[in-house]
Amino acid sequence: MSLAATTPALPTTGPVPASEEVRGRAPQQGAGPSRPRVLSIAGTDPTGGAGIQADLKAFAAHGAYGMAVTTALVAQNTHGVRSVHVPGAEFLTEQLDAVSDDVVIDAVKIGMVADEANARVIATWLGRVRPPFVVLDPVMVATSGHRLLDEGAEQAVRDLVALADLVTPNLPELAVLLGEPAATTWPDALAQARRLHAASGAVVLLKGGHLTGEESPDALVGPDGVTTFSAPRVDTVHTHGTGCSLSAAVAALRPRRDDWVGAVRDAKTWLTGALRAGGVLAVGTGHGPVDHLAHLPTLGLRAFSEEAWERIAGWREAVEGMGFVRALADGSLAAEDFGFYLAQDAAYLAEYARVLSRASLLAPTPEARQFFAGAAVESLEVEQALHRDWLGEHAGMDRGAVEDVDPSPVTAAYTNHLHAASNGSYAETVAALLPCYRLYAHIGDVLVRRAGDLRGHLYARWIALYGDPSFAEATRTACAFADEAARWVSPAERERMLRAFELSAMHEYLFFEQGLVRPGWPVPPVGRQAAQV
Ligand SMILES: Nc1ncnc2c1ncn2[C@@H]1O[C@H](COP(=O)(O)OP(=O)(O)OP(=O)(O)O)[C@@H](O)[C@H]1O
Ligand SMILES: Cc1ncc(COP(=O)(O)O)c(N)n1
Numbered sequence: 001m002s003l004a005a006t007t008p009a010l011p012t013t014g015p016v017p018a019s020e021e022v023r024g025r026a027p028q029q030g031a032g033p034s035r036p037r038v039l040s041i042a043g044t045d046p047t048g049g050a051g052i053q054a055d056l057k058a059f060a061a062h063g064a065y066g067m068a069v070t071t072a073l074v075a076q077n078t079h080g081v082r083s084v085h086v087p088g089a090e091f092l093t094e095q096l097d098a099v100s101d102d103v104v105i106d107a108v109k110i111g112m113v114a115d116e117a118n119a120r121v122i123a124t125w126l127g128r129v130r131p132p133f134v135v136l137d138p139v140m141v142a143t144s145g146h147r148l149l150d151e152g153a154e155q156a157v158r159d160l161v162a163l164a165d166l167v168t169p170n171l172p173e174l175a176v177l178l179g180e181p182a183a184t185t186w187p188d189a190l191a192q193a194r195r196l197h198a199a200s201g202a203v204v205l206l207k208g209g210h211l212t213g214e215e216s217p218d219a220l221v222g223p224d225g226v227t228t229f230s231a232p233r234v235d236t237v238h239t240h241g242t243g244c245s246l247s248a249a250v251a252a253l254r255p256r257r258d259d260w261v262g263a264v265r266d267a268k269t270w271l272t273g274a275l276r277a278g279g280v281l282a283v284g285t286g287h288g289p290v291d292h293l294a295h296l297p298t299l300g301l302r303a304f305s306e307e308a309w310e311r312i313a314g315w316r317e318a319v320e321g322m323g324f325v326r327a328l329a330d331g332s333l334a335a336e337d338f339g340f341y342l343a344q345d346a347a348y349l350a351e352y353a354r355v356l357s358r359a360s361l362l363a364p365t366p367e368a369r370q371f372f373a374g375a376a377v378e379s380l381e382v383e384q385a386l387h388r389d390w391l392g393e394h395a396g397m398d399r400g401a402v403e404d405v406d407p408s409p410v411t412a413a414y415t416n417h418l419h420a421a422s423n424g425s426y427a428e429t430v431a432a433l434l435p436c437y438r439l440y441a442h443i444g445d446v447l448v449r450r451a452g453d454l455r456g457h458l459y460a461r462w463i464a465l466y467g468d469p470s471f472a473e474a475t476r477t478a479c480a481f482a483d484e485a486a487r488w489v490s491p492a493e494r495e496r497m498l499r500a501f502e503l504s505a506m507h508e509y510l511f512f513e514q515g516l517v518r519p520g521w522p523v524p525p526v527g528r529q530a531a532q533v
Contacts, residue, residue, distance in 0.1 A: 036255035037103055038064040039131070040248060041096070041122060042111030042139075043072040043084070043148065049289025050076075050142075050241030055109060057292035058248035061270065066252075067103065069095040071122075072114035072148075078240055078284030080144030089117035093125070100129040107133035109251035110160065111244055112148045119156035126163045133254045136164035136202070137247035138173045143240060143287060161200045166260055168205040168247045169196070186211060193221040203260055205250070209242060218246075218268060220260055227261050231272045238278035238288035245290060246271050270295060277491065295490045304486030305479035308431070308498055309438065312505040319439060319508065320446055324515040329450035331458040333515070338459065341515040347407040348511070351415035353379035355422045355433060362426035368481050372430075375474065410514045414507035421500045427485035431497035434482050435504035440466055441475040 040055035048054070052068045059066030071092060075082040099105070108131045113119045126134065138157050140149040149157065154176055161167045161177060174192050175182035178199075183189035186208060193206040203222035211217075216233040219226050249267035250260070257263040277294035301307070309316075319325060324341070327333035353376040360372035407415065421432035444466030454460040465471070486494055 033065075033104075033106075035063055035065045036106040036252060038066055038248075038252050038255075039099060039105050039108045040066065040068045040111065041071060041108065041113075042068070042244070043074045043114060044070060045074060045076055045241065047077045047284055047289070049078065049283065050244045051111060054241040054244040054289065054292065055111065055248035058245045059252045061274075061292045061296065062249055062252035062267075064107075064252035064255075067099055067105075069099060071112055071118050074112070074148070076142070076144075076146075078286035078288050080286070081142055081146035081148070084114065084148070086114045086118065089121045092118055092121045096121070096125045096129075100125070105129070105131040106255045107131055107135065107251040109135045109137065109248050110164070111137045111247070112139040113153070113157065113160070114148065115150040116153040116156040119153055119160055123156075123160055123163055126160075133166075133251060134164045135166045135168065135247050135251040135254070136160055137168045137243055138177060139243070140173050140176060158200075161196070161202050164200075164202045166205055166250065166254075167196070167200070167202045168207060168243065168250070169193075170207045170243060171210045174204075174206065186217060190219060190221065190226060193219065194226075197221050197223075205247075205260070205264060207243060207246070209239065218264065220264055222260070227264075229264060229268050231268055234272065234275040236275055236279055238281070238290060239275065240287040240289050242271060242275065242290060245274065245292060273492075294492070297488045298491060298494075299487070301486075301494070303479075303483045304431070304494070304497060305434065305438070305483050308434070308482075308501040311498055311502055312435070315502075315505040315509050316439070316442065319443060319512060322509070322512055324512045325443060325446065326450075327516075328459055328463070329447050331451070333459065337515050340518065341512075343405040344408055344411045344511070344514065347405055348411050348415060349379045351407075351418065352433070352436060353377075355415075355418040355429065358422040359426065359429045359433060362422075362429060363481075364426065364485075368484075371477055371481060375478075408514055408518065410507075410510045410518075414504070414511055417500075417503055417507055421504075424496065424500075425489070425493065427482075427489050427493060427497050428500050430478070430482045430485050432500040432504050434478055434501055435508050437471075437475040437478045439505060439508045441472050444468070444471065 038059050040052050040059070042055055043051045045051040045053050048057070051074065052070060056066040056068055069092070070087070073085040073087070075084070110122060113122060138161065140147070140154075140157075142148055158177055167177075169177060171189055172182050174189065174196060177196055178192055180192060183192050189206055189208070189211075193204040196202075197204045203220060206219045206221060208215075208217040208219075212233075214233055215230045217228055217230045219228045246267055249270055250263045253263040253266055254260065257266070271290065273294045274290035274292055277291035278288060281288060281291050283289055324333065324337070328338070356372050356376035356379060360369045360376060363369040363372055418432050422429040444463070447463045448454075448467035451457055451460075451463050454463060457463065482497075486497055489497065
């Protein structure tokens with residue numbers, strides 16, 4: 001999202017915040033409340049995409065404490081509105097007073113008011129209880145075409161606009177508020193928004209969702225001019241409740257931002273992500289909702305390492321069944337093939353250690369930093385040295401040649417993937433590193449099982465190393481760190497983690513495979529027949 005034209009910050013309009021003293025109580029001392037307390041005054045949507053239900057999700061998504069007063073009960077779903085029940089002005093007053101007699105309200109968002117009597121109640125309440133930030137979404141007609149505001153109540157909503165700090169009309173609503181025909185171009189809509197601001201004093205957030213084009217622009221029009229917010233138009237039919245969600249997000253953000261520009265910029269960035277993720281929510285068969293929580297970790301998901309392990313079931317089976325692993329288990333693997341494999345493993349571990357170091361650098365806790373730094377040292381010092389000793393002393397390779405061995409294209413592709421993942425987040429880095437632990441520990445088990453009695457086995461020491469309980473323990477720790485990292489990422493990042501894990505598993509397969517299939521690649525010199533290793 002870019003700011004196409006930026007003007008200086010719009011000042012906060014509206015009278016002085018309601019303080020606790022106004023309500024006859026001692027002001028709070030010390031630290032302020034941990035979250036903004038934000039109220040939605042709106043209608044309902046039992047399918048959860050619009051109205052109060054959407055507002056509460058948008059509040060929560062922005063870390064606000066959400067409250068809600070109901071103007072109307074709406075029987076609706078993703079296809080449209082079936083009927084509307086308005087409990088009435090008296091009950092609305094009781095709800096509003098019940099909240100404001102008890103709770104300090106840091107911001108209020110007003111959506112569907114339903115009828116003139118409700119609008120008048122809200123206007124009276126605002127005159128008495130004036131939250132510091134008042135956002136009005138002048139809901140009139142649902143996307144489905146159903147009226148959500150009585151005909152004849154339009155003047156009452158115009159009066160509410162004059163009491164609001166921010167009003168968020170779409171193009172048809174803007175036209176109704178001005179008593180003019182709807183604008184069909186963005187410049188015409190901006191001119192109308194200027195007129196509404198001049199007539200009402202409220203800052204206008206003009207929404208361009210109803211236009212067509214590559215972008216879905218919005219604009220703040222206030223005393224200091226126009227600030228345009230441009231975001232890519234998401235190709236989706238799931239736009240139910242976007243207006244509700246945007247205005248609620250702005251109300252939730254405003255107490256923690258310096259001005260409306262800051263609040264709208266962040267709310268719009270969030271909404272674009274929520275629109276992108278809405279398609280896979282699978283709520284209803286009509287115009288579905290956006291995913292209000294697209295950016296948040298999902299606490300209910302399974303452990304990452306379990307889900308990832310299941311995802312690679314195919315690769316796992318393929319590795320278990322491959323000729324290289326079978327030959328290693330029954331001892332029939334040619335020394336030359338084993339030598340090539342070990343030399344590539346040494347080349348791989350040198351890079352693997354660098355990515356482990358990067359994981360240590362990115363790790364959020366001392367325990368994780370220590371684990372990955374330790375693993376990097378181990379990779380470099382122990383495993384590489386072991387490989388060199390084995391190759392030099394047992395597999396008959398020249399020690400210098402092993403140290404200099406170039407990574408094969410397969411090895412290079414694997415380590416390039418690891419380095420690329422480590423340019424992402426800590427979570428992605430750990431996810432990419434994990435298959436090396438997990439698959440090796442697994443293959444170690446498979447080898448130990450298949451080889452049976454290791455006495456006299458040509459590759460006994462190697463098999464014993466990977467079947468070692470301490471390696472299994474390190475694998476469990478690495479999984480635990482990956483699971484912990486995954487708890488705090490958004491669904492999109494979790495998907496990147498899974499993809500990184502899956503790609504590493506695929507590279508593991510190819511890495512084993514090159515032990516037997518390596519057409520035309522430079523093979524390090526292997527002189528003598530391997531002694532038992
Ligand atoms: N397809 C889209 N891609 C990106 N942003 C969109 C899209 N559709 C709407 N928006 C954005 O969603 C917000 C709401 O815009 P819109 O003009 O649709 O308001 P609305 O008609 O009041 O919404 P609602 O659908 O809830 O009635 C604006 O920020 C708008 O730019
Ligand atoms: C209670 C309520 N408030 C607002 C809307 C508008 O949302 P949309 O235009 O996306 O249907 C709605 N459908 N229901």
